[in-house]
Amino acid sequence: MAVTTKAHLQLAERVESFVRDIIVPYETDRRRTSHGPDEALIQELRAKAREAGLFNPHIAVDGVPLEHREIAPILRASGLSPLGPLALNTAAPDEGNIHLLSKVATPSQRERFLHPLLAGKRxxxxxxxxxxxxxxxxxxxxxxxxxxxxxxxxxxxxxxxxxxxxxxxxxxxxxxxxxxxxxxxxxxxxxxxxxxxxxxxxxxxxxxxxxxxxxxxxxxxxxxxxxxxxxxxxxxEGFAYAQVRLAPARLTHCMRWLGAATRAQEIAAHYAIKRMAFGKPLIDHEAVGFMLADNRIALKQSELTIDWCAGLLDAGEKGTTESSMAKVAISEALFKVADNCVQIMGGTGVSSDTVVEQIFREIRAFRIYDGPTEVHKWSIAKQIKREESGS
Structure with missing residues (x-):
């Protein structure tokens, strides 16, 4: 089973510095459509990532994705900005498709379909x-x-x-x-x-x-x-191959959104320290301080859940039920984190003055994408029934 080595942690630190220093300033760039950044902005961001030697940081030198525990801190760092995964080529659906093609595709199919994705085609x-x-x-x-x-x-x-x-x-x-x-x-x-x-x-x-x-x-x-x-x-055999993609993809979604929620927490905490209300900083009001404390607990729990599920996948387990558990727990926890951040920041939190509002919207969608919470809970309940009935 893979472990997160010092080299992978150092790579994640490079990714984090790159996203914070180079990518975050682009969040106010107006080159956008109603469905995301336009192609010119995407290509400019990717040129920056290539220049930094960080394009495809989740892919080993042989073109095969790293193990899940190895990529967890890397994808989390990429998710610190909504633009980070696009810049680094760690975004969905490409990251999940790369994983599936690397596992299943024939050599000729890799040449035709996988290699273009590794080169940055969508x-x-x-x-x-x-x-x-x-x-x-x-x-x-x-x-x-x-x-x-x-x-x-x-x-x-x-x-x-x-x-x-x-x-x-x-x-x-x-x-x-x-x-x-x-x-x-x-x-x-x-x-x-x-x-x-x-x-x-x-x-x-x-x-x-x-x-x-x-x-x-x-x-x-x-x-x-x-x-x-x-x-x-x-x-x-499509249903079987779908599981090769879907279980890991649920988890890599969690990794990226953990980065986004972490960023929202940082912005909200900074706001709560600087913003004065009723004679003292917001953070000194128990209602606000407790929300920030709850957020920090949820972020750590999400990190540990990702590590647990990633370890199972790296050990060769299918992880179908475990990835459902992780997806439910983390998507619900991170949405609450984002919601708390919006609440703490009041009017600023629902405006586009910071990226918190967008992170809130993106994580709200995540509770549905890759399977709604209720579907995963239903699947887990069926597994419990099978175990208890001995069937």
Whole structure:
């Protein structure tokens, strides 16, 4: 099992200094769309990261991602600014897609799809579908998008929704329902180069978060033609490969948002010390001081939970239930941290004068993304039932 070495901690310190000194000043840069920084800003940030020798800090020299306990402090440091993961190439969905491709892709697929991501091309993960059409959301088994074989060609049709970063992506991992002939629900993952005329963006809805370039698109897929060489892993094994990606991705989300919540706490604490009210600094009022104390406790608990779950994944465990537990505990705790920070700062906290307001919005969305809290609790409850019933 991997441990966080002195070298990885030193790397995390370099990442933290880079984000604080170089990236944070860009938070007031106006080169933005309603769905995140524009391409010119992203490329400028990435040029800064390359210049500092910190692009892909979570990737070893052989192109394989580091172990989870090794990357935890690195991703936390990258998350100190909403722009940090984009600058360093540690952002979702690219980081999760890199992890999956490094584990499953063939050598030729790595050349076509993984290497561009490591070079900074953006990607998308096409699984979720429109709720109004009763498609797959938190339950992947509800997949409505289909892929059928026509000779040597696979033909894909369907709709996808809330596809993060699709606009501007050059690589996609697509999940579709396939028929293996046994009557059971099966899925296959396909790799797709983008743009592709068979995949059309219908709309990019406005959402509460604003850090993801390209937003969260709704798509229509019409007669997309693929071959066996485009299948990631084995045909009809998509659900199994999804777990290779989803369990670690939940945890790496937690790492980045721990950094963001830590930053919000720093800003709120500084505000509470400087701001006077009723004859003394805000922090000397018990209600405010206790909120900051609660925040510090929650941040430490989140850090320790990440380390625990990362250790299980690094030891080879699937970590499905454990990553659900971590995602629930941390997303709920960090949202409370961010909410406390907004409350402490009053009117300033709900304004764009600091990044606290954005961090609050981003972490609120995190309670839903990668599975809502309630779905993960339901999954954990089912595991408890299985254990207690001996089945």
């Amino acid at each position: 990607s998308a993960f096409l699984m979720s579908e429109p709720a109004a059409e009763n498609g797959a959301g938190s339950d992947p088994a509800m997949l409505m998008t289909t892929a059928y074989q026509n000779g040597k060609i696979w033909v894909v049709n369907g709709r996808k929704a809330f596809i993060t970063g699709f606009a501007g992506a050059e690589v996609a991992i697509l999940m579709a329902r396939t028929d293996r002939g046994d009557g059971k629900v099966a899925a296959t993952m396909f790799l797709v180069s983008l743009p592709n005329p068979a995949i059309r963006i219908d709309r990019v809805p406005s959402t509460i978060d604003s850090s993801m370039p390209g937003g969260h698109a709704t798509l229509t897929i019409t007669d997309l033609r693929l071959t066996d060489e485009d299948i990631l892993g084995g045909a009809h």
